[in-house]
Amino acid sequence: MKYFNIQMAAQISGLSTHTIRAWEKRYGALHPDRTDTGRRQYSNEEIERLTLLSQLTNLGNSIGQIARLPDPELKEIYEKLTHSRESVMMSVQHNPQQVQINAEETRRNLLMALAGYKVDIISHELNKAKTALTPGGFALDILVPLLKEVEHRRQLGTLSTAQITALFAIIKFHVGNIIYGHYEKKVKSSNKFAIATPEGELHLLDIMLGALLCCQHQMNFFFLSSNLPAPSISEAVNAIETNVLILGVSQLQNLKTPLPVFIEEILGHTKNLCEVWVVGMNDLTRQLSGHRSKKVRVFASFEELDKAMEQME
Amino acid sequence: MKYFNIQMAAQISGLSTHTIRAWEKRYGALHPDRTDTGRRQYSNEEIERLTLLSQLTNLGNSIGQIARLPDPELKEIYEKLTHSRESVMMSVQHNPQQVQINAEETRRNLLMALAGYKVDIISHELNKAKTALTPGGFALDILVPLLKEVEHRRQLGTLSTAQITALFAIIKFHVGNIIYGHYEKKVKSSNKFAIATPEGELHLLDIMLGALLCCQHQMNFFFLSSNLPAPSISEAVNAIETNVLILGVSQLQNLKTPLPVFIEEILGHTKNLCEVWVVGMNDLTRQLSGHRSKKVRVFASFEELDKAMEQME
DNA sequence: TGATCAATGACAAGGTTTTGTCTAGGTTTT
DNA sequence: AAAACCTAGACAAAACCTTGTCATTGATCA
Secondary structure: OOOEOHHHHHHHHOOOHHHHHHHHHHHOOOOOEEOOOOOEEEOHHHHHHHHHHHHHHHOOOOHHHHOOOOHHHHHHHHHHHHOOOOOOOOOOOOOOOOOOOOHHHHHHHHHHHHHOOOHHHHHHHHHHHHHHOOHHHHHHHHHHHHHHHHHHHHHHOOOOHHHHHHHHHHHHHHHHHHHHHHOOOOOOOOOEEEEEEEOOOOOHHHHHHHHHHHHHOOOEEEEEEEEEOHHHHHHHHHHHOOOEEEEEOOOHHHOOOOHHHHHHHHHHOOOOOOEEEEEOOOOOOOOOHHHOOOOEEEOOOHHHHHHHHHHHO | OOOEOHHHHHHHHOOOHHHHHHHHHHHOOOOOEEOOOOOEEEOHHHHHHHHHHHHHHHHOOOHHHHOOOOHHHHHHHHHHHHHOHHHHHHOOOOOOOOOOOOHHHHHHHHHHHHHOOOHHHHHHHHHHHHHHOOHHHHHHHHHHHHHHHHHHHHHHOOOOHHHHHHHHHHHHHHHHHHHHHHOOOOOOOOOEEEEEEEOOOOOHHHHHHHHHHHHHOOOEEEEEEEEEOHHHHHHHHHHHOOOEEEEEOOOHHHOOOOHHHHHHHHHHOOOOOOEEEEEOOOOOOOOOHHHOOOOEEEOOOHHHHHHHHHHHO
16 A cells, blocks of 8 residues: 655656656556545556556557556566577567567667667667566576677777777667666575775676576675686685685686686685686686686586576575 | 754755755644744654655655655655666666756765665766756766766775775766666768777776767767787777777876877778877877877867867767 | 648646655754 | 734646647658
């Protein structure tokens, strides 16, 4: 029986108050209670419904067609659009032509937009993908192939540093959006992850992918950020009592300390830490094959990391 | 059992004594004990309730609707609001509302929340400000003074590095939300800006403020991100045919190349570039006064940058 | 191809309610 | 006696309400 005013409804749902009133009047999307003097009062459920409608329209549904659907159906549609890893975005109801947007097309759009410096399209496309896909799907089906292709084109000289940093900035923003949003969801696993990169390794994106996978598998994780010296990491790991540390490394030669030494240093100063997982865009299994210990696992790809997490559930 | 008088209650909760009395009289928000002569006496619980009500109204709730709710429900609402950043942040869109906020009060709230490590409050407060204000207002009235105060407190030692990085991360997130949301909007001006920082200068926040001003004046801009070498910048500038380049610089000594050399290098390799604008949190006009060329403008503050853009419209 | 039309988000005008602040006049505390 | 508190009432700004309009967009149709 909690009641919010229209301003809060707008803040939470991300709509404007104008739009909320218009949706009510034009499409009967909601019928909030009124005070004696005619002011709208929204319950928790109604705010939830508004948010849902907002997200669905963002995904391309027209408000006129979904405004009058009952809550359960809205949720169902949202589930369909959201919970598919290999996603097919389809429009709803009486709209016969199903707009199919798949991961490959999204990636192609992104690369074309990047080539033409069309930042607006990049952002829009990423936003659509991240809402339509699960975090894991977003990471594995969009970002990983995209980043590989970008790296490839960088080496060919087809993409400039400026283009790539601009792209990375946008990606980081959208991924950050997902990661921050994850904190309040319920977590299944009892394992606790910490995610970081060693000092010298600046690639934030690699570990953001790792964080997305943690979101996917509803793991409890703490995102430590990049370029951290060993003492900082072990301190943090002790403080938040994590049992697994994910280290993002893409190039060994950048590191200040050789990776095996770095890892030993961390393991020597932590209590509960059971395992250290090393992962990155580049496959480091060969280069690190000589240094394996029981506590260290090196993953050849993010797909493998994904599988490993799946098994932990 | 300790009792507080109304002045203490006002001080702790951040309300005025007038307001507290009005809330009691009009909405029956509280029923404090009275002395024999009719003076209000507040218990710990009542002060807590008052503070809670104050925070909730600050977040946008109307006092009339929540004043009579019992304590547990108030707490529940508070939890919901501060713990569901997700819904607020998920929407990549900026909708200026008719809701008005007080810039100074917002900054005060932010600094208080930062001192108490209340990350969720910081995020919510920033979100409110960014929805209530235009991008330029958000930059100039909230962020610039806030960052100056933060820098001041950092030097005094009142704020730790951890607090500041946490704050910056949240600010970056919300500014990113505005910037990348703005890309989807239409632009007025025919001028095209590119925004970057030179290699060695990592301060992303400075140029984000510049980008906010571009949003404000509906300029066409490309956000190149930070830490870029001259060739990359000139390449991008040529590719997207910008006529103005905004360089964010806050400290000259960090740069790999002296700034005048860096700028000449860019100007020497670009075609359409008419002007290079240098701006940052620190006033560099004096330090760069010797190197001025016709094409280079150094701004003493973001306010000046704002004015310059206004004149271009 | 160009004209037309429905859908939709944004906004303006004009009126009502809500709410923070202030004033005035009296009482209590210091 | 000054400062702080009390009540009651007044006020103006903020927020909300409704109705109507406008610009854009995408689809349909001549």
